[in-house]
Amino acid sequence: MIIGLDVGGTHTDVVLVGENGLERRIKVPTDTSALFDAVFSGLEHITRDIDISQISHAVLSTTLTTNAIVQDKLPAVGMIVTCGPGIDPEYFRTCEQYYRVAGAMDHSGRQIVKLDEKAVEDAASRMREAGIEYVGVVGKFSIRNPTHEKRIREIISPMFEKVFLGHNVSGNFSFPRRITTAFLNASVYPLHKRFFEAVRQSLDKKGIQIPIYILKADGGTMDFETSIDFPGQSILSGPAASVMGSIGFAADDQETIVLDIGGTTTDMAVLINGVPVLAPYGIEIAEHKTLIRALHSYSVGLGGDSTVRVEHGHLFIGPDRTGPAMAYGGPEPTPTDALFVLGKAQNGDREKAEKGIEAIAQLLGISTAEAARRIFDQTCREILDSARQMVSLINSRPVYTVREALHGHRIKPTRLLVLGGPAPMFAENFTAISDYQVSVVPHWDVANAVGTALSRTTCEVTLFADTYKLEASAPEEMFVQALKPGFTMADATEMATELLEKKALREGASSGDLVTDVTEALEFNMVRDFRMIGKNIRIKVQVRPGLIGQYEKIIAQIKKQSRNGETPC
Amino acid sequence: MLKAKTHTGLVFFPAYDWAISATHPEREERLLYTQDQISEEGLLDVEGIDEFKAGVVDIEDVQRVHFCVPDARSVMTESHFISAGGAKTIGKAKMDGLVDRGFALVRPPGHHAMRVVHGGRGFCNVNNEAIMIEYLRKAYGIDRVAIIDTDCHHGDGTQDIYWHDPDTLFISMHQDGRTLFPGTGFNNETGGPTAAGTTLNIPLPPYTSEEGFLTVLEKAVLPILQEFKPDLIVNSAGQDNHFTDPLTNMNFSAKGYADLTARLKPDIAVLEGGYSIESALPYVNVGLILAMAGMDYSHVVEPEYSAERLRQGPSITATIEKTCQQVIDTWNDRQNIRIRMQENVIYAERNNTVFYDTDGFYETQHETLQVCRECSGVLKIDSSVERKMRVLAVHIPRKACENCRKTGYQWFEKTDMGPYDMILLQDRPEDQYRVRKQ
Numbered sequence A: 001m002i003i004g005l006d007v008g009g010t011h012t013d014v015v016l017v018g019e020n021g022l023e024r025r026i027k028v029p030t031d032t033s034a035l036f037d038a039v040f041s042g043l044e045h046i047t048r049d050i051d052i053s054q055i056s057h058a059v060l061s062t063t064l065t066t067n068a069i070v071q072d073k074l075p076a077v078g079m080i081v082t083c084g085p086g087i088d089p090e091y092f093r094t095c096e097q098y099y100r101v102a103g104a105m106d107h108s109g110r111q112i113v114k115l116d117e118k119a120v121e122d123a124a125s126r127m128r129e130a131g132i133e134y135v136g137v138v139g140k141f142s143i144r145n146p147t148h149e150k151r152i153r154e155i156i157s158p159m160f161e162k163v164f165l166g167h168n169v170s171g172n173f174s175f176p177r178r179i180t181t182a183f184l185n186a187s188v189y190p191l192h193k194r195f196f197e198a199v200r201q202s203l204d205k206k207g208i209q210i211p212i213y214i215l216k217a218d219g220g221t222m223d224f225e226t227s228i229d230f231p232g233q234s235i236l237s238g239p240a241a242s243v244m245g246s247i248g249f250a251a252d253d254q255e256t257i258v259l260d261i262g263g264t265t266t267d268m269a270v271l272i273n274g275v276p277v278l279a280p281y282g283i284e285i286a287e288h289k290t291l292i293r294a295l296h297s298y299s300v301g302l303g304g305d306s307t308v309r310v311e312h313g314h315l316f317i318g319p320d321r322t323g324p325a326m327a328y329g330g331p332e333p334t335p336t337d338a339l340f341v342l343g344k345a346q347n348g349d350r351e352k353a354e355k356g357i358e359a360i361a362q363l364l365g366i367s368t369a370e371a372a373r374r375i376f377d378q379t380c381r382e383i384l385d386s387a388r389q390m391v392s393l394i395n396s397r398p399v400y401t402v403r404e405a406l407h408g409h410r411i412k413p414t415r416l417l418v419l420g421g422p423a424p425m426f427a428e429n430f431t432a433i434s435d436y437q438v439s440v441v442p443h444w445d446v447a448n449a450v451g452t453a454l455s456r457t458t459c460e461v462t463l464f465a466d467t468y469k470l471e472a473s474a475p476e477e478m479f480v481q482a483l484k485p486g487f488t489m490a491d492a493t494e495m496a497t498e499l500l501e502k503k504a505l506r507e508g509a510s511s512g513d514l515v516t517d518v519t520e521a522l523e524f525n526m527v528r529d530f531r532m533i534g535k536n537i538r539i540k541v542q543v544r545p546g547l548i549g550q551y552e553k554i555i556a557q558i559k560k561q562s563r564n565g566e567t568p569c
Numbered sequence B: 001m002l003k004a005k006t007h008t009g010l011v012f013f014p015a016y017d018w019a020i021s022a023t024h025p026e027r028e029e030r031l032l033y034t035q036d037q038i039s040e041e042g043l044l045d046v047e048g049i050d051e052f053k054a055g056v057v058d059i060e061d062v063q064r065v066h067f068c069v070p071d072a073r074s075v076m077t078e079s080h081f082i083s084a085g086g087a088k089t090i091g092k093a094k095m096d097g098l099v100d101r102g103f104a105l106v107r108p109p110g111h112h113a114m115r116v117v118h119g120g121r122g123f124c125n126v127n128n129e130a131i132m133i134e135y136l137r138k139a140y141g142i143d144r145v146a147i148i149d150t151d152c153h154h155g156d157g158t159q160d161i162y163w164h165d166p167d168t169l170f171i172s173m174h175q176d177g178r179t180l181f182p183g184t185g186f187n188n189e190t191g192g193p194t195a196a197g198t199t200l201n202i203p204l205p206p207y208t209s210e211e212g213f214l215t216v217l218e219k220a221v222l223p224i225l226q227e228f229k230p231d232l233i234v235n236s237a238g239q240d241n242h243f244t245d246p247l248t249n250m251n252f253s254a255k256g257y258a259d260l261t262a263r264l265k266p267d268i269a270v271l272e273g274g275y276s277i278e279s280a281l282p283y284v285n286v287g288l289i290l291a292m293a294g295m296d297y298s299h300v301v302e303p304e305y306s307a308e309r310l311r312q313g314p315s316i317t318a319t320i321e322k323t324c325q326q327v328i329d330t331w332n333d334r335q336n337i338r339i340r341m342q343e344n345v346i347y348a349e350r351n352n353t354v355f356y357d358t359d360g361f362y363e364t365q366h367e368t369l370q371v372c373r374e375c376s377g378v379l380k381i382d383s384s385v386e387r388k389m390r391v392l393a394v395h396i397p398r399k400a401c402e403n404c405r406k407t408g409y410q411w412f413e414k415t416d417m418g419p420y421d422m423i424l425l426q427d428r429p430e431d432q433y434r435v436r437k438q
């Protein structure tokens, strides 16, 4: 059995899944100021009276690092950034203790400015004086040649607790995003480490000795040890949890839009044949643009608690939330109140809901029932409009080859998978007002935790090969190897895949779950003085985000339970 | 936070799966390091710089400009449709107000493609800028356009297309035609009898450096632009004047290109040539994008740059100053030149021989313009390639008068098909393209 735990803004969902499907589920309120209690009590409750040896592992998705960033509650960290020609990295300053030192590589990894080691030492001692313990080190084009970053670490590592190098956090281009990514890793490191070590210790004390995995923004997992080196990957895992929770119920030969309808927002994503579409660069959070791999998710300010108002005779829904629905004691009418009026929601104060909707009805000059219908309809239509916008955004991503430009695939989703609190009511209306084939994810209100539990370990490797220099390198893997003449794209694919599999196993994957893809494969003849001198090969491989091997059995059971109306508690 | 002062659009289409041939300068690798540099600098994340996906042009867009022989699909590869499409995308983004300026970083280039196209010349098959401009004229009703060609080679294709168009100012600065392909672009080439003075050529001596290019801009290009008052300024932004370019002999730099762009302030730039793919293009393009966006480019310096080593000699400076004065004189005298050229002339004729270096054959042209005082005149081109095709191409200009339009239709309908494989017609007022075949 596997535990899945997903911390949300208001609730923490915990599930236990196994051969019998959903074995156990609980919801505990989330107190953001006491996140540890939510996680620990969740884990404790879900394992009560269960034979621990039957539990293989637990996967956790928390808002710990996300909240710390959004609320700007990060410790002071230091950055050393190498500086050469091009845009001045001063523009990318992330913090006060941010030092630019001379040193530069060109686009092909050739040194064009020597590293100023004296400046590195000076920066380090000033950071020490300022009490800095965690440092990020980033160079432009360090993924083509990491020598400067490595040398800086050699110089400063005795003075600091942890140093993060830019070329280790991602194999993708973008110096500013690499700076931000290293910075965020350094910034959330102490918080992440302290938190999960505390969880680990408390569980051990209770005799709950199970391996812990952390969910990442790309919908994959990493083991606890890996997460200590890459804590930034835990940022924004929330949207990924619900997408992963719906994958098991998506057809593997169709394009599907996933809609997670929450209180404040609806989060959306696209699945192509059951595989989530990834974001082009990486997550963006607060003002930070990163290279942290993530699912392409799109959030719109429309949810059950969105504020409903009338301005100049027009009805507006969201994007803000003033509080819960009036039916639950909130201050302003919401789509949830409309559902009460329409008789589609229970267990709240219907009278208060009616009062709120009535006020809207008067402003519009229609009956209360009609106003409720219009509010609900408009909410649904605006959600679908946003979903179409997301699809057209994905279809308008630039491409760089003739093949993709003329014959590239354009997505046209035909299905909607709906989850989140009010999923069934919304799904019913989506069916009525659109051509989509609509279904509700079974156990829609804890599907996110189920997805968290069933996600597989993912990772990515970028490999550069130059058959003129006779050298292959994978920056994230600290891998450099001499090549024999005649090295081909096929050899490169094999080499990259081998590195990828090793990395995945090291980060906690089980060997049965290594579903790998080549996500990018470019090969260029290098011509100098009108003569072909070699090939420049670039390849990216990934473990595809998806569910672990046992999932089919478990999902089949969950579907059966849902058909029979069984809900474990 | 890094922010663009001018909202700038980019279309990047490096055609990573297209080459003229494996070791040709116009090959897959050409923009690889440029894209690496642009991505690594993070330019696409700058607030106020937006990337657009390159569209594809329609056959109609091509036929508005070119007579393709035997047809567009035969002289264009798929990549040409996207390269011209990239220019069109950025033109639309500008006209729709999505951006204030745009840069189409596309390949293959186009400024050597003339009105009649039998194949590839100077790495070009169709003219990306002209296809974009004529589309914008049709779709958005713009009229006066200036094209400033800063490629090292003479933009002879663009010159040919706009030779008789007084509403399009074409200024090309380039390495002297006596020392470089295509061997034209001398300052006595100034346009046909109804449009003399709106084609201007500024040949530059080999080893011209920053100082020379900026002199041309300040002393000739900018004053003329100010008088011409275009609705749109287009820059054919070739980058082969760079001191490391393998095909040319100039001493221009990345910062020089950025300075030039910052002062020229083009609405739209379209990449043309530039074949120093590692030492020049990554830096020139970053400089150009920053300059377009009104951002600081002073730190963009290519590793091999040395102002000292690249400085031009005093005789070069003197030559350039003289050329600029001649160009200004031509411009100021353009009305008189037109009057002299039109005197006692009903049909102005010219013979051209066009070499298609990529495909290795010659085209001979006999061109006839009906000189008109009401409009720029209807044009016919008798074009033949030995042992291949002979066509008669009739072009009725955008603002043709009724009389010229009639003549155009007469030429198209009444000319004896005998010697011709096809007779073709561009009716620009009606936005139509017609074909007569044996």
Ligand SMILES: [Zn+2]
Residues within 6 Å of the ligand: B149, B150, B151, B152, B153, B154, B155, B172, B173, B174
């Ligand atoms: Zn030119």
Ligand SMILES: [Zn+2]
Residues within 6 Å of the ligand: B151, B152, B153, B238, B240, B272, B273, B274
């Ligand atoms: Zn050129």
Ligand SMILES: [Zn+2]
Residues within 6 Å of the ligand: B372, B373, B374, B375, B376, B377, B378, B400, B401, B402, B403, B404, B405
């Ligand atoms: Zn006329």
